[in-house]
Amino acid sequence: MTPSLLYWLLLLGLTANHFNAVTAARILGFFPSPSKSHLIVHAAIADALANAGHDVTVIASTKNAYPNAKYKYIQINGTGFGSAMLTGMINDSAPLYRKFDGMVRAISKSANESITNPRVQRFLEEHRAGAFDLLILGYFMNEFHLGLAMHFQCPIIVSFSAQPMIAIHQLLGNPSEAAYVPTLLSNLVQRMDFFARMKNYVVTLFEEFGVVRLMRQQQQKLYDYNFPPDRYPPLDEVRKNVSLVFVNHHFSQGPIRPNVPNLIEIGGIQIKEKPDPLPADIGKVLDEAKEGVIYFSLGTNIQSTHLTEEKAKIMFNVISKLPYKVLWKWGDSDRPGQSNNIIYKDWLPQDDILAHPNIKLFITHGGMGSVVEAQYHGVPMVGIPLFGDQPSNMANVERSGYGLSVDYITLSEESLNKAIQEVLHNPKYTKTVRDFSRLYRDRPMSPRETVVYWVEYVLRHNGAKHMQSPAVHMNRWQLMSLDVIGFLLAIFGCVVAVFVKICMLLCCRRKTKTAKVTKVKVKKAKKNE
Incomplete structure (x- = not known):
């Protein structure tokens, strides 16, 4: 065997061993948000990694979004949002800044319940430093959970289920650029005129000094309680341990902005490249409706009981008069009415339904997951945004020409029907969103491939600190x-x-000299007399 051949065989062996070590990485996904829509995104990351051969364990607060996945799943019960909070968020017409304090406290309470859960506490007792090679944290106003990476002494990756907000940008040292990048809470889109830029600047200040500061105060208390200072470093130091952040967003959706290298876009991670077969009854409806079917869902968090009777009746009166079959995701409570064209279901496989060619329109709450799936499958939308990032998402949908948005608080039969009729009968909305679908899908790697590559990159390079912006420190x-x-x-x-002192000294010297000259002249004049 020649020396050169031996060298290459050894090199290949070392390389194979190196990548086998990465393939066998032990990864923990901690996804405490009680929102199933969040879990769908976070668990898709875990599913991609498990399929790539990693040993993945998931701890989450809701039912497994991927029951056939290869990861180990631990469900913790007892965490969630109160029905009263969701009802209030939807039906209270007060501005966001007046409702935000209550929302932050409710989310913080839920996040704390997830980590103090007896099952999680036992898990932490049984798994300590070295138990995992990487932690993936589902982010939802729960920065204090970053302390788990200190518990396991491993790098951490954050998963965020929407377009990044200011708190996410601050984790990475991402620039704000308020002059031309609208913040998530502003409901603005590019390009902004003077008054829009002024509004965006004010909202950015509110988000930075109001929202984020309030959230950080809550997080500090929870961190000190769960990660005592005698055993763990300060939260400010822990924040600097984030290797990278995955965001369920893609630059083609806007806004255009500069990003640091460790903000990785995986928009559409939850979308299947090949749809699963539909349930037989739903598939039959869609296949036979050659004129088209309308799909109506207000998301996974909002139940029919959260809507007022008046708003539910408005929706039914409009939907029941449409000359199309309507698949309407509706909870177990009393239905707003019966109509031959409406098929109520308490659960529907949204991604698979939107992939069907006979879907003509999607009536949605405007959550990022729903918007992304509609954009990917080229389905026009009518949005009824309720809270959170939904108004901003639908503002971008409307500005981009993918559909229209109607206000829930002032919702009327006239406003809802007008929007539906316009999107149904004006072909520009369907054409525009289908054109965008081709653009959105055009990437060098799929979202799942992107996840696997960057996770293994972080593992190969021991946290990939070289990607971190100096701004974090x-x-x-x-x-x-x-x-x-x-x-x-x-x-x-x-x-x-x-300079002023020198000038003053020069002026004083000149005045003194002038005074002496004047005095001499006076004396001479007196002698001459």
Whole structure:
């Protein structure tokens, strides 16, 4: 055997062993959000990694979104949002800033219940440092859970189920760029005129100094309680341990903005490349409805009991008069009415339904997962946004020409019917969203391939700290260069002070000299007299 051949065989053997070590990585997915729509996104990441050969364990607060997945699944019960909170968020017409405090407290309470759950506590006792090679944390106002990475002494990746908000950008040191990048809570889209930029600037300040500060205060209390300072580093230090963030977003959806290298877009991760077969009864309805079918769902969190009787009746009166079959996701409570064209179901396989060629329209609440699936499958939308990022999502849908949005608080039969008729009968909406579907799918790697690559990249490079922005380690004053500006102003002030002092001395010297000359002249004049 020649030396060169031996060298290449050894190299191939080392490389194979190296990648086998990555393939066998022990990964924990901690997804505490009680929202099933969030879990669908987070668990898709776990599913992709398990299919790639990793040893994946998932702890989550709701029923497994992928029951046939290869990962180990641990469901913790007892966490969730109160029905009263969701009802209030939907039907209260008060501005968001007045409702946000209650929402943050409710979410924080739910997040704390997930980690103090006896089953989770036993798991943490049985699994300590070295038990996992990587932690993937589903993010939903639960930064204190980052302390789990300190418990296991491993790198951490954050998964966010929508377009990143300011708190996510701050985790990575991503620039704000409020002058041309609308924040999630502003409900604005690019391009912004002067007044839109002014609104965006004010909303950005509110989000940074109101929303994020309030959230951080809650998170600090929860972190100190669950991760005592005698055993764990401060939360500010733990935040700097984030290797990268996956976001269920894609730049083609907008807004266009600069991103640091460790913000990885995986928009559409939950969408199947090949749809699963539909239930027989639903498949029969869709296959036989050559004129088209309308799909209506307000998401996984909102149940029919959260709607007021008046709003439910408005929706039924409009839907029941449409000359199309309507698949309507509706809970177990009393239905708003019976109609031959409406098929009620308490659960429907949304992604598989939207993939069917006979779906003509999607009436949606505008959650990011729903919007993404409609965009991917090229289905036009009529949105009834309820809370959170939904108004912003639907504002972008409307601006982009993929559909129309109607306000829930002021919802009327006229406004809803007008929007539905416009999207159904104006072909521009279908054409525009189908054109975007081709654009959205055009990527070098699928979202699942992207996830597997970057997770293994982080594992190969021990947390990939080289991807981290230096901004993560700087405070606000340093990021705004206020310390540098202050130093330069101080130097400038000293230079000006010295210059003024010299000028004053020169002026004083000139005055003294002038006074002496004048005195001499006076003396001479007196002698001449």
